Amino acid sequence: KTSRYSTKSLHKNEELIKMRNIGIAAHIDSGKTTVTERLLYYTGRIAQMHEVKGKDKVGATMDSMDLERERGITIQSAATHVTWKNHHINIIDTPGHVDFTVEVERSLRVLDGVVLVICANGGVQSQTLTVNRQINRYKVPCAVFINKIDRMAANPHKCLTQLRSKLRHNAAFVQIPIGLEGKSTGIVDVVMRKALYFEGNNGQNIVEKEIPEDLKEITEIKRTELIECVSNVDEELAELFILDQTPTVQQLKDAIRRATILRKFTPVLMGSALRNKGVQPLLDAIVEYLPNPAEVENFAFDGNTTNENGQATKLQMSSDRTGDNDLVALAFKLEQSKFGQLTYLRMYQGALYKGDNIFNVRTKKKSKASRVVRLHSNKLEDLEEAYAGDICALFGIDCASGDTFVSKVKHNISMEQMYVPDPVVSMSLKQDGRDDSGKMSKALNRFSKEDPTFTVTWDNEAEEMVVSGMGELHLEIYAQRMNNEYGLNVTLGKPKVAFRETITSRVEFDYTHKRQSGGAGQFGRLIGYIEPLPEERNTELEFLDKTVGTNVPRNYMSAIKKGFLEDCCDKGPLVGARVMGVRFVVEDGASHMVDSSDIAFRLAAQGAAAQAFEKSHKIISEPIMTVEVTAPAEFQSAVLSSINKRKGVINDQDVDSDYVTVTCDVPLNDMFGYASELRSVTEGKGEYAMEFCRYQPCREDVQEELVRQAHDAAASPVKKKVVGRKRS
Template identity: 60%
Template sequence: MTLLNVLRSRRCTKVLNDFAVRTQYNAIRCYSQDNKFAIHAPLERIRNIGISAHIDSGKTTLTERILYYTGRISEMHEVKGKDNVGATMDSMELERQRGITIQSAATYTTWKNYNINIIDTPGHVDFTVEVERSLRVLDGAILVLCAVGGVQSQTLTVNRQMKRYNVPCLAFINKLDRMGSNPYRVLSQMRSKLNHNAAFVQLPIGLESDCEGIIDLINEQALYFEGNFGTTVRVDEIPKDMRAEASERRHELIEHVSNADEILGDMFLEEKTPTIDDLKGAIRRSCLKRKFTPVFVGTALKNKGVQPLLDGVVEYLPNPGEVENVALIEKEGQETEKIVLNPARNDENPFLGLAFKLEAGRFGQLTYMRCYQGMIKKGDNIFNARTGKKVRLSRLVRLHSNQMEDVNEVYAGDIFALFGVDCASGDTFVTNTKLNLTMESMFVPDPVVSMAIQPANTKDRDNFAKAIARFTKEDPTFHFEFDPDIKETLVSGMGELHLEIYAQRMEREYNCPVILGKPKVSFRETLMAPCTFDYLHKKQSGGSGQYARVTGIMEPLPPSQNTMLEFCDETVGTNVPKQFIPGVEKGFKKMAEKGLLSGHKLSGIKFRLQDGAHHIVDSSELAFNLAAQGVVKEVFENGGWQILEPIMAVEVTCPDEFQGAVMGQLNKRHGIITGSDGSEGWTTIYAEVPLNDMFGYAGELRSSTQGKGEFSMEYSRYSPCSMELQQKLVEEFQRSQGILPDEKEKKKRKN
């Protein structure tokens, strides 16, 4: 007998109205006790939402409250994990220790018979790809703003990402209980900085410690959250001292929505009073088109305003059938066509899904997927559109943080996961490969920070390789490469925290401590002026000896070719037999691997072999190889040398008010400003800066622009470095070779 029948048999109508029992009833309806598989809701009763915001705005706390009020979890815990439990969605130990979200986590729950798939995303700019791939597959979002901080740096980034993927959103101004909270200032910032047509649909009753409840402007009533954890929502009249403000703000709401919705706009012009349903319908239509953003208020930590926000999610955000998703049809020799997918929940349309996130699970690789069209069942076969590989679906699961629940089938609009599928992030899966359907991939920003990495113990190299292979596959912004120029292994990411987190995960999850450090810069050595040479290599030690003589010129190449080495055979006649010419070239190239000035490679040099001499018995390719090596040493003694350094083309984007500070930073780093342009309050500065001076710039830029500045850089050219840097590099090399005493020896001599 279900809980509903028990209550009816006992005629406990009052208990039925209690919020906690209603949520439990909803949970029972969606998760059958007799069957461990979740029951599927119709398409119009599904919402796929993400919760995004600046770091520390209360995203995870809000998600925890949503799960509690919808009956998904039985008790709430703090984000910081002071009770040694931590928030449900922060399942990683590092997340609970640091109190931040590092990787996005998926869950699903129900509210008033609506299935809601939720993805909680990180707020820190270093983990921006987690937000990027979540918004790629979601239909709507909740933009959380701090009532004290307002629109902050990552809020701007998240807003750009929502715009990129055309994701409608609700705004939730959180932390009304904090000192200095001012939701009215936050609303004005949304309009000025984010360019949102936004208006309050709720007003707070009191702020800071006096926050008692909220006023629902649409239904014109006051809501108070009572009980131990705010589970009981008491509806009352609007307080007398706030009726004038509520009436004024409701009129402002109607005005803003009228500007975005034609139907309500006509009613407004005809001076008709819209009904509650008229207003809700207009808000929904304009919200789906991203022409209006309804603003909710509350405080998740103090359990106020979460239930009305859930009502807003089901009333105003789109279901999967209301979002136009496009697939690409690729045909040989023809332009790529676009086709609109059919999200109807049936098996008539061929299945199409997108793998948007990879994770190492307990049973192998866990692949998060979004189904856009058709349906699949457990035991079906699907194909990877990129590789053509067939995959048998042995198990389908829906995710609740780090827990899983099995499902028998998956329909369009569902977010689910597969086990043991070998694929990459962004791969498309289909049941019919003949259609050549693929989904557009997500935007992946380029890494901005590189660091040298190596395992602390050489015996951990196997674990190190496993960790690197896993993390580079899971995270497309985490890059790993070996640089042969500087003989170092480098990792690149979105920031120092990003790389630091991965270093800690290697130690915790793979028992492989690593050492992170500033990477070396790939300098070069080159000649400043042409230098002639006439070198004789002669060695006699009984038996056949070695004899080779080479003459010619070593000269610098033009600046446009200063990364190249050139060997030119200008000999005439048989003084240097042709079979020995490759030996001369090999000797020159071998010496170019490590210069004698600072130990870096030689480049921008042309070796012109003009003449020489050989011995009929003692000459060989080896002798001419050694002669060429001797030439480089001789030219090093006689010629003038300089060190070249890589120059990067840097592009910095920041708000107009920080333009002067950013230019000052680039000048301080020996950069040359090459140009700038701006639009809509943002400035883009173009500069050329030595790579050696760019280390640590990501943190400096963020701190000086309140986290709003972004930059990218790419290699431009090699250019002579300053005399001070050249002298420093030469001294370091000579100390490493034992030519100059190091600091310890200097101190000993002084003593």
């Protein structure tokens, strides 16, 4: 039986060979968005170029968000598509700032190749290292473009050395510059042995000339170096090299392509995107050296079958575009638009036609692809069909980032998931004024759904909303978006730390609650003691009944327990923090036949606890976090100094040739702002992760400051008024 797909798309496999899915990634301010703008212009996708934060106030095409144009940075990854020499290229421009690293993660997860942009002056920088780790994580073939060779102190040779030493790339020049800094006039194509000059108002006219005499020798040296680097990882070129035969241009290009696709070699190109130099050869390199979707292996897991270890069977996706295979697509990004939720899809297998029914593997829900679009920044182009290898988007699909879609509900196939880093910075979020329309809830739900590194929690103890993200800039951007897009005036601040109060010694109590106001009164007497729990249980509360006889009837024990554990421990006597690590023991008491009741004994428990707390020595405990810091080995002393300054206790150090990993225990109250400090002392190259370890008594100076703040807050008339309103 012939499917409707195969009759329509027998020619699609030829198109697959001429398709490229690439990303542009780099450290912040390396010129990614400017490079993408030039790619769009030279391929005829846009008629006029605009600059990032340019004088014309238009901004780059891929920076469509107002905040991006205002700040001059890329916040969200943006997709577009161009055509160059009959090749269809899908391009995703990614952010460079570490706070938006999840945008790079989700993009590299679905791309077949990446152009790593490096500043000729800055070289390999902090986010370059992070992006390189992401490239290695998803095994994406890579080409390097050294940008800004016209800047002062531009040094492409330093960049190549750092590529080899810091990033461990087997890299070599396929181009060399004709002049640097202000003398930059063009580039030499080492493979073709041609000098390329970019003439015209926008560098649109490429003029090929003979290599200048002063560069011929260095060109041959670099060409020999290129052949050596590639022949080390490519057998066909190695045979020619051993036989001392000079490869032809095509043989050398084919070898570079094979080695690049296998991630054994990285071609290095260069230019100045802002000065319109070297961009067209970059497009040629994308076509010639980076893989098409059929040359990249993509795997999924079949939940219906398992292997010997009981794990889902790993399947290789079929990349042909005939449509005979069942649909498998991955939703890698969600975005809220004026038309509803926009779901970005990477097609891995089969075909999708407008109006088709598709099934979410995770939820088992059926959805209809009522509108299929292709993206050009924030502009949409409707499609009738999409095939394996395509990047498209759907409207009206209810899903989460990372969901897999299939054409039949019986298929339980899930694509490999992307890595989502844990949030590292938390801040309190407060709204100025009341929100009666639910805008706050809508905004937070939308942002947390779009961005898995942005999380929202409600702290019952501190009675405040806490937002967490990858950095202070990350959270500031979302606060500003709430103001711009929803009209919400919100304020970010330091969140409250969950301190605890406890006691250090055993204290006895003997308390009688008695009240008579006409009619039945209240009476209850409790005798016993409170004591601290062992250190390993200092986050628990315990109640013991050691009464003998009927002085305290058993039916009142439940009320007494609630009086101790719930009413007394919610707010401690020192600073109003929760009381933990205490055992309440009742040994004896007294009751009245008429006046005793549950409420009487519950109030008696409250009074007994207050009496005991007043006589006891009270301390404040604070949460201690286990922190793991990773940074280049050259910054080891700076990292240790920053930890010591925050009263951290270092437990372990692990130093290899390149990186040092420090494991330590640091009070949470001292960790706020550490992300910014670590980036500062390590030139942005350090990272850290932390998790809760234990509670321990805080330092005396910290306790004194907390007690002073609590007294000042209690004495403030404004605070009293607020507390009174809450209680009422």
